[in-house]
Amino acid sequence: MWQSLPLPQSQLCLSAVLKCGQSFRWVAVGSPPEYRFCLRDRVVCLNQSPTTLFYRTFLPYPQPSALPQQHIAEAETLVWLKDYFQLDVDLQKLYAEWAARDKVFSSIETRFAGIRMLRQDPFENLISFICSSNNNIGRITKMVQALCKHYSAPLLSIPDPSDPLVEVEYHPFPSPSVLAAPGVEATLRDLGFGYRAKFIQRTAQMLVDTHGSGELAEKFLANLRNTPTEEARQELLKFMGVGRKVADCVLLMSLDKKEVVPVDTHVHQIAIKHYGLKGSLNAKSNMTPKLYEEINTKLVAVWGDYAGWAHSVLFTSDLKAFSAHGVETAETTALPTPPPTPSPLKRKGGVPEGDVPPSPLIGRAKRRRT
DNA sequence: CGCATACCAATA
DNA sequence: ATTGGTATGC
Numbered sequence: 001m002w003q004s005l006p007l008p009q010s011q012l013c014l015s016a017v018l019k020c021g022q023s024f025r026w027v028a029v030g031s032p033p034e035y036r037f038c039l040r041d042r043v044v045c046l047n048q049s050p051t052t053l054f055y056r057t058f059l060p061y062p063q064p065s066a067l068p069q070q071h072i073a074e075a076e077t078l079v080w081l082k083d084y085f086q087l088d089v090d091l092q093k094l095y096a097e098w099a100a101r102d103k104v105f106s107s108i109e110t111r112f113a114g115i116r117m118l119r120q121d122p123f124e125n126l127i128s129f130i131c132s133s134n135n136n137i138g139r140i141t142k143m144v145q146a147l148c149k150h151y152s153a154p155l156l157s158i159p160d161p162s163d164p165l166v167e168v169e170y171h172p173f174p175s176p177s178v179l180a181a182p183g184v185e186a187t188l189r190d191l192g193f194g195y196r197a198k199f200i201q202r203t204a205q206m207l208v209d210t211h212g213s214g215e216l217a218e219k220f221l222a223n224l225r226n227t228p229t230e231e232a233r234q235e236l237l238k239f240m241g242v243g244r245k246v247a248d249c250v251l252l253m254s255l256d257k258k259e260v261v262p263v264d265t266h267v268h269q270i271a272i273k274h275y276g277l278k279g280s281l282n283a284k285s286n287m288t289p290k291l292y293e294e295i296n297t298k299l300v301a302v303w304g305d306y307a308g309w310a311h312s313v314l315f316t317s318d319l320k321a322f323s324a325h326g327v328e329t330a331e332t333t334a335l336p337t338p339p340p341t342p343s344p345l346k347r348k349g350g351v352p353e354g355d356v357p358p359s360p361l362i363g364r365a366k367r368r369r370t
Numbered sequence: 371c372g373c374a375t376a377c378c379a380a381t382a
Numbered sequence: 383a384t385t386g387g388t389a390t391g392c
Binding site: 021130132134135136137140195196199241242245246249264265266287315319 | 384388
């Protein structure tokens with residue numbers, strides 16, 4: 001049944017990595033939690049102890065007498081796990097390097113160990129992050145799972161460990177050609193996707209029209225792994241619903257561009273608070289292309305070659321789900337205030353200095369209505 | 371390029 | 383009113 005792989009939690013923390021807004025398709029069942037994920041041909045189940053990662057595989061149409069087949073499947077799953085979690089990358093070593101370069105990082109590293117970048121399927125990653133605009137993790141998760149349930153047949157069902165009489169069905173992520181069908185937009189709207197319904201259908205259609213149906217569309221995306229970052233980014237920006245932020249998420253999370261730092265409002269706030277980036281006091285300070293570049297450049301300079309991976313640790317530490325519940329630690333109050341980045345040109349208005357952050361990372365400056 | 375507005379739905 | 387943005391128009 002369960003297979004094991006020696007792996008300290010400092011190299012991989014499942015509870016953080018699978019719930020921090022990289023993938024939206026892992027489901028946690030039972031307690032202690034078991035994490036399940038449906039691939040094209042199987043369901044992979046995971047849990048972990050401080051020293052070991054445990055995994056098991058469910059195939060459709062299990063042959064009761066096919067133990068050799070099961071053995072082969074577990075070996076294949078292990079290969080997939082090493083690829084998906086990028087286990088060849090020594091995360092402890094990276095943490096040590098980031099901590100040496102950055103005091104902000106060193107102040108949180110022990111509380112947020114084992115946060116690494118997944119190497120996701122590019123198409124799933126692309127569609128999932130088209131859903132992410134103006135949205136939150138909880139709803140994105142519901143949308144992605146509704147999409148799978150509606151557009152791909154259940155591969156198999158497995159009992160819920162906390163209630164073994166209940167069988168849970170698992171659906172793979174649908175293929176581009178399925179989502180390219182004309183009726184998809186209307187259906188997704190009914191499923192609550194809002195304006196993103198059109199983006200998904202159009203992106204899938206464009207992928208199929210331009211690069212062919214079947215495996216070809218997905219091969220095109222996968223091949224962007226061998227394409228230089230800027231060129232790959234330009235390809236992604238052609239898709240409807242894909243702007244700079246979504247493109248950068250895909251580059252980082254499924255196309256091996258480990259240095260890319262996606263800048264969303266959270267990262268923007270982190271950059272202002274801890275890395276000396278200018279923040280407009282303007283209520284609706286939009287993310288302009290220029291500001292995006294500025295933040296991106298700064299963070300790459302701080303964290304180096306694996307900046308995108310480091311960003312994920314900081315980002316996760318800033319998530320409410322991981323920092324809430326009033327967990328305060330003593331040393332979190334003494335973070336260095338970075339020297340403000342000299343702004344060569346104008347500044348819009350005076351930026352008052354009276355802002356004292358209650359806690360270094362958690363909580364951003366909220367505007368209060370008058 | 372910078373800025374404004376619409377877009378769906380849930381509310382951390 | 384706000385939210386892990388993007389498309390469109392000026």
